[in-house]
Amino acid sequence: MADDFERMWADLEPIGLSASSGGYFRQPFESAERELAAWFAEQAAARGLDVETDGFGNAVAWWSPTAADDEPALLTGSHLDSVLDGGAFDGPLGVVSAFAAVDVLRERGVVPRRRIGVAAFVEEEGSRFGQACLGSRLATGAVSWDDARGLRDRAGVALGDVVDGDAGSLLLDAVSTYVELHVEQGRDLVDQGSAVGVASGIWPHGRYRFDFEGEANHAGSTRMDDRADPMLTYAMTALAANKQARLADQRATFGRVEVAPNGTNAVPSRVAAWLDARGDGEQAVADLVAAVERQARERAERDGTTVTVTAESVSPAVWFDEELIESLRRDHAVGDWPVLSTAAGHDAGVLHGRGIRSAMLFVRNPTGVSHSPAEHAEADDCLAGVEALATTLERLCG
Structure with missing residues (x-):
């Protein structure tokens, strides 16, 4: 598992990296972010996962080891775009960890009773078209295409001129639960001495x-x-x-x-x-x-x-399901994981607000800094996050 994670991370690390600032420029539908989208498709193909895309640029790689298409699906993942001059971990850590978690489940011999999808939502940061979590809002219907197509970037380019917005669907109506792993954007886990935490909710x-x-x-x-x-x-x-x-x-x-x-x-x-x-x-x-x-x-x-x-x-404020939080945080090899809220927005908040039961796992950030080149997570903590996500998915998929 460690080798697979490190290999994926090494592939991603140079994409969109600024040599002068040490930060990342991975704006939606521009060259670096599209290279990451191609990487996503390659990782899915290497694992035999079926990729489904929509007209907004969102993608889900589905693992369907059984013929349980009528069962509610389980979704994980995050986003691949960045803020201007951002850090390496915000977003991509969740996508890389999701693929790695699927590998761990296979190594454990787990045969899930329902489909598991690895998602990559576009324009989560709102760094190009100005609206945060735009991809997940469009995918869930929280924002209509008619309202979004006219959004313009700093150069005056309209979203409707970049994507068609009409082709394909992610079939999120079939998804009952979404779990997003994310680097912590603060120092609570440092203060509590824990590599992994569980989110209670998201501030408005x-x-x-x-x-x-x-x-x-x-x-x-x-x-x-x-x-x-x-x-x-x-x-x-x-x-x-x-x-x-x-x-x-x-x-x-x-x-x-x-x-x-x-x-x-x-x-x-x-x-x-x-x-x-x-x-x-x-x-x-x-x-x-x-x-x-x-x-x-x-x-x-x-x-x-x-x-x-x-x-x-x-x-608006998002408070995740208390029963789901309790089930995720308890009875791990290192004890119960701490629960903490976040003042940062996430796709998990959008999906939860549209009726998809959602939860979040955080991986410790020793600097406490985010949206900056100083954002960081240690390799051992990242691997602990992968194990945590795999265990969570195993519990949820039965």
Whole structure:
């Protein structure tokens, strides 16, 4: 099992890697991510798994050792895309571990009573078309193709010009349970001294676009009192988001900004900024965003600018099935696994919200850093994660 895992990981490691930053650029439907999709098909073929794809770019490799097609299917896997300049483990670890777990089950002589699928969902990060977990949302019907086809990337390319959106289906109606393994995006498992943990749920979160409008002018000839500078309004709003999040013990991040005309010697006419807001409850997130928006409007009035806020993606809280969590965490060779919540979004949350009972396993991240080249997991912990996933699938498939 160790050799198979390490071989798969060695194949993936250089794909999309930036030599200058040490981070990964695996954006959906671009060359590196498509190379990973080809790798996925090769791994499935090497194991005799049947690959099913849909018109959105999602794929599932099915293991059907018995003729139990009428039984509810079991799904595992994750995603292969990354954020801009991201880490190696977020997403691919779950896909590699899923293939390795199938190998472990075969080595154990397990003959599952129902089909097991290894999934690779596209655009989980929302790094190209701006909506997180877009592939799983489309696959489950949480987002319609009519609404999604017009989404555009930074270059203005529409999703509908990249994929057709109409061909094929993953038949997720036949899936009853989904288990996603993921590198932990935090340090809870480090603090608890455990290689593996079980997720209790996912915090609610959303992405909100703030459009600040002002008046372009000369940076030298325009007196400070005569300016309507949207950059000032944005700057105060970013500080307000930080303050409000700290006061409420929630999360607020402005991580993307676009400026026009984006000249060094020009007062901007427009600033577009995206707020990522997360919290331990849906009302907490709503209150946080409302407080930030209120302060943005107050500042805009003083600056002579305007602000428009658009909710681009909002995900409610997800709390996984307690009975399933309890069954996964108990009675392992190393004792019970710890249970922890996550403030990061995942495909498991989308599937659970659409009626597919879901659970998540986390693998320890010694740095506690994610969405960064510093993201990491030790080889022994990854292999412990594979064993944990295989044991979980064996329990669930009977």
